[in-house]
Amino acid sequence: MTHEQLYGVAPEGTWTAPGRVNLIGEHTDYNDGFVMPLALPHSTTATVSRRADGLVRVHSREIAGPPVDIDTATLAPGSVGGWAVYPAGVLWALREAGHEVGGADIHYTSDVPVGAGLSSSAALEVVTALALSDLYDLGLSREEISRIGQRAENGYVGAPTGILDQMASACCTEGHALHLDTRDMAQRQIPFDLAAEGLRLLVVDTQVKHAHADGAYGKRRASCEAGAAALGVPALRDVPFGELEAALARLSDEEIRRRVKHVVTENHRVERVTALLDAGRVREIGPLLFEGHASLRDDFEVSCPELDLVVEASAAAGALGARMTGGGFGGSAVVLVEEDAAEVTGKAVSDAFAAAGHTAPRIFTAIPSPGARRLPVR
Incomplete structure (x- = not known):
């Protein structure tokens, strides 16, 4: 209409x-x-x-x-x-x-x-x-x-x-x-022409719905604010990566320690990815994507079995890097692959979902x- x-x-x-x-x-x-x-x-x-x-x-x-x-x-x-x-x-x-x-x-x-x-x-x-x-x-x-x-x-x-x-x-x-x-x-x-590099960034929609208005997202934010307050900084952005271990040692709450660790290391990952892209070393960002997913899964605890499966299946198929993207608790993951391996990687993820009894994922290429x-x- x-x-x-x-x-x-x-x-x-x-x-x-x-x-x-x-x-x-x-x-x-x-x-x-x-x-x-x-x-x-x-x-x-x-x-x-x-x-x-x-x-x-x-x-x-x-x-x-x-x-x-x-x-x-x-x-x-x-x-x-x-x-x-x-x-x-x-x-x-x-x-x-x-x-x-x-x-x-x-x-x-x-x-x-x-x-x-x-x-x-x-x-x-x-x-x-x-x-x-x-x-x-x-x-x-x-x-x-x-x-x-x-x-x-x-x-x-x-x-x-x-x-x-x-x-x-x-x-x-x-x-x-x-x-x-x-x-x-x-x-x-930052220029991000993956096709010129012979690469693709796949988006894998797990079909697991998420909602930011629920309590889990708000609890993560509250933990971050509590961590910043305990460390005496305006925001976790103000905790230097080089001083992370000393900062963590000052926190008694184990959950808050993990939340702080993720945010500080994730900020550092963004800067490392930026430097690699500026240097034209696009393939080298892949390990940082894997590292970021592990941090979101283990320290921030916002992943889910389907997102973890995307990353695991992609890695087994030879992907350069993969991580959940967005707020978590469902949603999508991104997978960095060689262009000629995109179809094989996508099939590996779909086959892994079928074997696990999950709803088939939706997979497409991210084009900036x-x-x-x-x-x-x-």
Whole structure:
């Protein structure tokens, strides 16, 4: 169904925002650390037209049912549920930030897998904020759009996430991975042309759904904050890698020690991957992917049997590196392979899942793609 068929008016424009995979740097963003995501070709697209009555109506092609009405005058956390909680959260966050936004009719289409750890919610938030910023001349920067999306996620949806996902969707560029310092938002676009190197980055969606709004994610963040407080630093970003052992010796709680160890070593891994990519030594990042997965599995405890199986089967098939990506507890993994070994590796993973009795995984190639943007009129 088209926008005009839904709402009786032609859209004033079309905007799109991608999902993402994170190459390295997991659970570091809410610790003021470093991350390195890249945008996927999978995206959420919105056609939008303004309304004069202040009402916002949202509709998704992927979800059955009529448009959901959002009354911006009475908008508060908990007043909208289901999938529409994300655009409602953006509207609430815009209002909380003092931005005047009128009514709108919005029709979404998306091919970002939901619940796969590929930032489907961030893509929805970013495309909504970008479209409304353009239509209502808010003049929001990409960082401001990302912060609106994060505020929606934290304050309206109730998921205590960092800003990685929104910044990736808003700021990534084609053919590059984004090195982001989540403390000062400094960005570097790092060339990441795997095809030119004879390599591929596979994304393996385990089909195990995850949800950031549940308690496990929040507990990890609370442990990190407790660790930073015990060490007397503003955030775990401020614990130097070279002083990690001394810092761990000061912590009495074994669980907090493991959480701190992961964050500090993960920040160091991002810097090591950056140096290798800068030097053109792309294949050498593979062991750091394996190392990162082991840290997420053992120290941060956010993996699951299906994610571990992807990594184990990929390693046995000769992959250069593999790790879970995203918040964990399900979702997806990334696998770095030689291009001519991609099919064999994918089959090895699928065969391992079948042998274990798991649902067949969805496997595709990650191609570094453009970030959020307004699409030209056709």
